[in-house]
Amino acid sequence: MPSVSMTVNGRAVTGDVEGRTLLVQFLRENLSLTGTHVGCDTSQCGACVVHVNGESVKSCTMLAVQADGAEVTTIEGLAKDGELHPMQEAFRENHGLQCGFCTPGMVMSAVDLLQKNPNPDEGEIREWLEGNICRCTGYHNIVKAIQTAAASMKG
Amino acid sequence: MYDFNHHRPASVEDAAKALTGASDGKILAGGQTLIPTLKQRLASPSDIIDLGGIAALKGIKEEGGNIVIGAMTTHATVAGDATVKAKIPALAALADGIGDAQVRNRGTIGGSIANNDPAADYPAGLVGLGATVHTNKRDIPADDFFLGMFETALEEDEIVTVVTFPVPEKAAYAKFANPASRYAIVGVMVSSGPAGVRVAVTGAGPRALPPRRPRGGAGR
Ligand SMILES: Cc1cc2nc3c(=O)[nH]c(=O)nc-3n(C[C@H](O)[C@H](O)[C@H](O)COP(=O)(O)OP(=O)(O)OC[C@H]3O[C@@H](n4cnc5c(N)ncnc54)[C@H](O)[C@@H]3O)c2cc1C
Ligand code: FES
Ligand code: FES
Numbered sequence: 001m002p003s004v005s006m007t008v009n010g011r012a013v014t015g016d017v018e019g020r021t022l023l024v025q026f027l028r029e030n031l032s033l034t035g036t037h038v039g040c041d042t043s044q045c046g047a048c049v050v051h052v053n054g055e056s057v058k059s060c061t062m063l064a065v066q067a068d069g070a071e072v073t074t075i076e077g078l079a080k081d082g083e084l085h086p087m088q089e090a091f092r093e094n095h096g097l098q099c100g101f102c103t104p105g106m107v108m109s110a111v112d113l114l115q116k117n118p119n120p121d122e123g124e125i126r127e128w129l130e131g132n133i134c135r136c137t138g139y140h141n142i143v144k145a146i147q148t149a150a151a152s153m154k155g
Numbered sequence: 156m157y158d159f160n161h162h163r164p165a166s167v168e169d170a171a172k173a174l175t176g177a178s179d180g181k182i183l184a185g186g187q188t189l190i191p192t193l194k195q196r197l198a199s200p201s202d203i204i205d206l207g208g209i210a211a212l213k214g215i216k217e218e219g220g221n222i223v224i225g226a227m228t229t230h231a232t233v234a235g236d237a238t239v240k241a242k243i244p245a246l247a248a249l250a251d252g253i254g255d256a257q258v259r260n261r262g263t264i265g266g267s268i269a270n271n272d273p274a275a276d277y278p279a280g281l282v283g284l285g286a287t288v289h290t291n292k293r294d295i296p297a298d299d300f301f302l303g304m305f306e307t308a309l310e311e312d313e314i315v316t317v318v319t320f321p322v323p324e325k326a327a328y329a330k331f332a333n334p335a336s337r338y339a340i341v342g343v344m345v346s347s348g349p350a351g352v353r354v355a356v357t358g359a360g361p362r363a364l365p366p367r368r369p370r371g372g373a374g375r
Contacts, residue, residue, distance in 0.1 A: 002161055019161035019203060020193070043191050044335075046257065055231070055260040061190045062261065065161050066183075066207055109256065130337065131255025 004068045008033070009077030017064045024048045024059035026067075027074060035075040035104050039133070046132035049105035050074045056112035058131070075104035078111070087111050087149040096145035098136035106132050110146045119150060156190075157199040163208045167291050167314055170204050174312045177202035182314060184227060184266035187258050212265070212316060215239060220322060220349070222246075226265025226315040234259065245326035245344065249280045252330065254337045265315040271362065273304050274338040278355075278363035280328065283343070285350025286320045304361040323348030330358070 005014045008031060015030045027033045027050070039047030041060050048060040051073040078085035084092065087107050097103040106129070113120060113128045120128065125146050126139070134142060160177070164170040174180045181200035183189055184207075192198050206212055212227035215236050222242055224233060233239055234251035253259055253267075253276055267277040268288065281288070281297035288295045291314045300308050309315070323346040330342030339358035346353050357363040 018158050020156045020158045022190075041194065043187065043258070046255070049257055056257050057260050058257045061187060061257075063161070063183075063186065063190070063205075065163070066186065066205060068163075112256065128256055131257045 002065050002068075004064050006067050006070050006072055008072045009074060015064075019063070019065060021064045022060055023050070023052075023062040023064050023067050023072075026064035027059060027072070033074050033076050037101055037104055039101065039105075044131075044133065045102070046105040046109060047102050049108040049132065051108060051112065054112075054115070056109050073108075075108060078107070085111070086152045087114070087146070090145040090149035090152065091142070094141050094145040094148055096137065096142045102132060102134040102136075106134065106142055110142075110149065113146070114150055114153060118154065120146070122147070156193045157196065159200055160202045161205060162202060163205045165208050167209060167211065167316060170206060170209065170314055171291050171312060173202065173204045174314070177204070180204055180312075182206060182269070184263045184269075185229065185261040186266075187254070187262040188266060188270050188272070206265075206314075217242065218319075221319040222322060223317050223319045224264055225317050227263050228265075230254075230259035230262050230264070230267075231256070233264065242322045243284065243320060243326060245323075245328045245346070246280055246284065246320065249276050249328040249342075249344070252276065252328075252332065252337065264318055268300070268318070269307060269309060269315055271301050271305055271307050272338070273361050273363075274333070274340070274358045276328075276330065276339055276342055276357060279339070279342050279344045279357035280355075281318065281320075282363045283328070283353050283355035284320050284323060284326060284346050285348075285353055286318050288315055289317045289319065290315055301362045306362075321349045323350070 001016045003016050027036050037047040039045035043061040049056050050059045052070050109132050125143050162173045178201045180202040183203045183205045212225045214225050216223050230250045230253045240247045278301050286297045288300045326346035328344045331340040341358040344355045355363050
């Protein structure tokens with residue numbers, strides 16, 4: 001059985017996995033980090049988005065062994081010292097969620113967008129969210145939340 | 156997904172050895188096609204040979220008037236690369252239009268062309284720009300690489316290492332994207348340059364069509 005080591009939310013972790021163990025399974029089942037959701041399990045919905053070495057990826061479409069040695073950040077790793085990340089705060093403020101199922105993936109995807117494009121216009125935000133599906137909000141308030149976060153993160 | 160033995164070789168030679176040594180080995184690149192396929196049990200390889208640890212397969216350089224792209228270079232890297240954007244902006248635009256941001260962060264040019272989905276973007280890009288596919292065994296012109304639906308000239312144990320693109324004088328790529336997946340309903344690359352005037356179409360048939368003159372008036 002392969003053993004994997006990685007840094008998850010700043011903590012070094014090691015675990016025994018099968019070759020076929022998905023990264024999302026490792027996070028949820030081995031590490032009990034259940035903030036990362038599985039919506040479709042077919043690479044479509046983006047509920048499972050986490051960051052691997054700073055890039056957003058679908059953790060249902062990556063093997064745990066492929067993340068061996070990597071830095072992984074999940075939704076649980078965003079808040080610092082009990083304070084929500086500005087993106088989380090903006091989703092809360094703008095009612096950017098209803099049932100909340102898509103939200104962890106939305107937030108992780110949006111954080112990656114602002115890393116690459118700190119000042120996206122509405123079209124760029126909507127295009128970036130191509131891989132994140134929300135069945136509740138109609139996306140409107142999610143887009144608003146990301147615009148708010150972009151403004152507040154500029155300081 | 157059935158379980159398999161996982162290998163993470165550090166060189167193309169070791170990857171080729173692992174592939175030949177396995178009873179039913181399969182290469183893993185970005186996994187954006189292969190992992191969904193394994194989940195659906197459409198494939199059940201005994202061994203997975205993960206190219207993720209081979210640094211030599213990643214990256215983009217300019218060499219002798221060509222743009223040379225390593226097989227493990229992601230769509231996001233090609234889309235954002237300054238050299239590609241300056242020399243072949245049509246290719247950067249093609250890569251930027253694949254799937255979604257997360258697929259682009261993992262999916263690779265080598266995986267896309269080895270898979271040869273009839274609706275994939277890169278096959279039209281390679282044929283339309285007159286690219287050459289280099290493997291651990293030989294060099295294959297794009298026109299001879301894409302044979303049919305999900306079928307390429309690659310042998311069982313052959314590994315794509317780099318793809319070279321001649322720099323065109325001008326080129327453009329346009330597609331009608333499937334609204335759900337972004338795969339091409341139809342996509343067209345046109346270019347003019349050292350490889351001649353070329354047109355290639357993806358999505359409209361079993362494979363990206365190489366430039367052919369219409370025969371007997373019936374255009375393909
Ligand atoms: C939601 C979604 C949307 C997508 N939308 C698009 C789109 O709009 N346009 C598009 O073109 N594609 C699209 N794709 C496919 C995507 O581009 C994949 O990344 C690509 O087809 C496969 O690349 P990969 O690196 O993920 O390869 P993998 O999935 O790892 O491998 C694919 C196949 O290629 C073989 N292989 C991989 N690398 C090599 C190599 N170096 N040498 C020999 N064989 C190799 C593998 O054995 C496997 O059979 C989409 C995928 C998803 C999940
Ligand atoms: S659960 Fe990963 S994309 Fe839907
Ligand atoms: S808030 Fe329910 S799916 Fe997005």
